[in-house]
Every structure is written in C-alpha cells, then in structure tokens.
Amino acid sequence: MTLGPTLSERLSRARGDLRMGVPVALTLGTGAALVAAVETLPPDRLADLRRIGRPELAITARRAETLKARAYDGDLARIALPDEADVGWLLAVADPVDDLRHPMKGPFHALREGDATLHRAALELAKSAHLLPAVLVLPLPPASPLPEGVTQIDLTGADLRAAAQFTPVVHARLPMEASQFGRVHVFRPEDGGEEHYAIEIGQPDRSKPVLARLHSACFTGDVLGSLKCDCGPQLRAALQQMGEEGAGILLYLNQEGRGIGLANKMRAYALQDQGFDTVEANHRLGFEDDERDFRIGAQLLRRLGFGSVRLLTNNPKKIAMMQAQGIDVVERVPLKVGQTEQNAGYLATKAAKSGHLL
Ligand SMILES: Nc1nc2c(ncn2[C@@H]2O[C@H](COP(=O)(O)OP(=O)(O)OP(=O)(O)O)[C@@H](O)[C@H]2O)c(=O)[nH]1
Ligand SMILES: [Zn+2]
Secondary structure (H helix, E strand, O other), X not given: OOOOOOHHHHHHHHHHHHHHOOOEEEEEOOEEEEEEEHHHOOHHHHHHHHHHOOOEEEEEHHHHHHHOOOOOOOOEEEEEOOOOOOHHHHHHHHOHHHOOXXXXXXXXXXXXXXXXXXXXXXXXXXXXXXXXXXXXXXXXXOOOOOOOOOOEEEOOOOOOOOOOOEEEXXXXXXXXXXXXXXXXXXXXXXOOOOOEEEEEEOOOOOOOOEEEEEEEOOHHHHHOOOOOOOHHHHHHHHHHHHHHHOOEEEEEEOOHHHHOOHHHHHHHHHHHHOOOOHHHHHHHHOOOOOOOOOHHHHHHHHHOOOOEEEEEOOOHHHHHHHHHOOXXXXXXXXXXXXXXXXXXXXXXXXXXHOOOOO
C-alpha cells in the first residue's frame, strides 16, 4: 500500500517513539522484540514490559568497558535485568553522570547465549534518536501478537545505516557580514530526519575546485561563543575567507556534538568537568569518538554541483571520507583560529587521539 510508511519512515517514527518513552517492535525472521530506550522509559511501562516477559538490557561495548561488564557480542553487551532493577537502576547503568560517586555498579550478569541482532539494531536506533545508547529489549516468543498501535519494523534486509536521500527545499539570498553575496540552501531528508544547510558565497565555478567547509553544528560554540572549542571562530573564519575570495560553499550540518546531539554533548561536558577528555567522555557515555555520517556532506556537495574542493579543515578523516565518497579534495586549507586557554586541552586531545593536524 502506497499510503503506509516505508522502512525509513518507520525508522524515523520509531526514533520519535523512543524519545517519547514508547516501546517499538523490531522483527527479524521469526524473532521479535519490544524495545525501549532506557533514558525515557517511564516506570509504568517498565512494569508492563516485565509483565510480558524478561527484558534484557543492551549497552554498547564502550559503556560496558567502563562498567566492567562482559561484551560477549563484541560491539555490545546484553545484561540480564535483575528482579529488583527499577528505572533508577537502569538509568545509573546508562548514564555515567554518577559513575564516580558510585564506582561499584554491578556486578552484571552478561548474557552469552542467543542472538544480538535485534539488540544491535535497537542501540543503533537509540543513538540515531540522540538518546543514551542503552536499551531494554524484551524478546517475544515466536508468533506472539505484538501490542496494538506499537510501531513495527521488519529488519529483514534492512540497512539501518543506509544514507538518507536529501532534497533541496528552497534557497534564498542572504547578505552577511562576510559577504554581500550569500545564499542559503535548505536540504531535507525523505525520512523526516534532520535538515541540513548549505551557505553558498558568490557564484562558484562548478568546473573548478571550490573553497569548501563542512561545519558540524555546535550550539555552544557557534551561538554562545563557548571557549571550550574552536567551532565559532572556525565558522566565521571560513565564511570570511570565502567572502574575501569571492566564492565558496559552507555546509552547516546539523550533527551537533560530533553526531551525539546536544543533550549527550552536555553529558560529555559534565564528564569533562570530572577530568575526562573529549574522547574518553564520549566512550564513557557509550559512544564512539565521532558518530557523524560524512556521506551527507558529500551528497549535498554533489547535489549542488560540486565534485572537487579545496577543503578548509584540520581533520584528515574528513578528507579521507570525502575522497571515499567521490569528492576530489585537491587541497587542504588549514583553519587555525580560536585557540583559547580553555580549549588548549581539547585541541591537544584531538591532535593526539583523533589525528587532527596542528
Ligand atoms: N561529543 C563532543 N562533541 C564536541 C565536543 N566539542 C565540540 N564538539 C562537536 O564537535 C564538532 C566539531 O566539528 P568540526 O568543526 O567539523 O570539527 P572537526 O571534526 O574537529 O574538524 P575541523 O574543524 O574541520 O578540523 C561539532 O559538532 C561540535 O558540536 C566535545 O567535547 N564532545
Ligand atoms: Zn564547538
């Protein structure tokens, strides 16, 4: 039926459900499970899930490492839910905020038998909903009816990491401090997800390499003038250079906090105040250092007619990702601005652990 939602639309709906604390149903072959995000799960829904069966807690191997739980599935750990565990217990496992005050969480009974495919998909969904990567998974016996009204996703043949396709929605002129000749383009994915923007300066010649910047959203740096990172000065310096050269393209990608969302980035900041660096903080939360999908940037550049760039960046991974996605990076243009006393440690960590060029 053409009126019903497609797989990617269902996934988007499922993200909304998880953010609201509503469980979703994942199925794969004869297997099925109800899934809820720990961060948003209300006590009455936990009680309902317990009435149906025995929920399991899934966390990423990154979080499991901090908690000293065994990750038998490699990239994730499945933990049996103790009888006395309530939403407070679940949150304490998911959220590292009080790890230092309560270092002895556990011991955890990690599960070894059975299949982790649905757990893995559930964690992927929670991450893409910008929730903490911790989910309750309630396996359902084969052929048992799924609760009415619950969003159902059949994962057979599904690729949760498939790149969304973006469509240009509108573009309009925007005179800016950096250039009189600015133009903002808005791109929207077909699945109801995050929109991204392209800021075109002047009228870049599509047949030549364009001065380009892929900027990931940083609310704290771009808007608030945070001294903890260099994002705001980088954003303005990139636009200024494009203005001076008379042409350029800046992608403003809504991938806040290297793709973990603002709430999780603020959790990471709270951990940084406890002494962890930017990479360690992500790991303790259960994320990888960088959860961004750089395919989006490449797709938008292509849609705008650019195949070749002079990329403003200090991040060699961005260059490699663009090349891998078929965008020719003919030159790296360094972007070194905004060093402060407060971000010296952050920038040093990025150089030491993430390979950033100094
Ligand atoms: N998770 C997390 N994200 C952060 C932190 N500090 C800044 N960010 C985010 O990091 C991203 C920085 O993006 P970019 O400006 O593209 O930086 P980059 O990958 O270092 O590469 P270049 O600036 O091009 O060299 C933004 O999304 C910020 O919100 C942090 O401590 N933790
Ligand atoms: Zn920043």
